[in-house]
Amino acid sequence: MKPTIIEHPFHDIRLTYMSEAPLSTLEQEGIEKYVELHNQSQEYKQVIERLLTYYTSAGKTLQKCKAIFDNLQNEYILLTPMLHYLEEGGPLSENEIESIDESERVCYDTQPLLTQLHTFNHTFDAYADGLMAAEKEYSGTEQQQEKLELLFDDFNDNYFNPIIKDWKTMEIDICSLDENFDDFRGAFCDMTDMVDKLCEIRNAFLDAHIKLQNRIVELDKDIVALFAAINGESN
Structure with a gap:
């Protein structure tokens, strides 16, 4: 018998041939399908x-x-008294401002909020780009898995089983083929377990992402309303 090894990063193909004779067309195509x-x-x-x-x-x-979002939200909270004042009393005229003693004036600085908003947007945009790319790749895994399952069934039904069934006329030792294919199925099952783990980790991650996304949407509305009030814009 002649041992034949095709080294492969997924799983080595180790078969034994009965002699030096050439493989049949079915066997040759079967090997090609197995490698694919x-x-x-x-x-x-x-x-x-x-x-x-x-x-x-x-x-x-x-x-x-x-964490950056929490800082941004804190900066907004510091400015909410100004929003309340603007909504209740409206902005003061220049004459009204001048009539108030400087010791009684309160200054609300929006720059820290704007700075924190810039920091958050810069960080979140980079994060969102990575997430979008990952989600796009993930969306293709279902089709990739379906294609792989079709290849598996094709090899099993049209090559492996016929070779085993007609073993007397085959050059490939069916014991080595059966053992190797069984090992391959084991590696395939390990990969399936990895897919299940991915789904679990991704779902937990997306739950946390959605919670933050919902907070972002709400704070965005609040910040827009704040600056609309500052600029004297009506709702």
């Missing part, structure tokens, strides 16, 4: 690993955005 199945599995695995790395590490970036 390995190639597609490796590509899919790399995508899953890349997304796992992203969604695991992106939690830290999300926490950074949340």
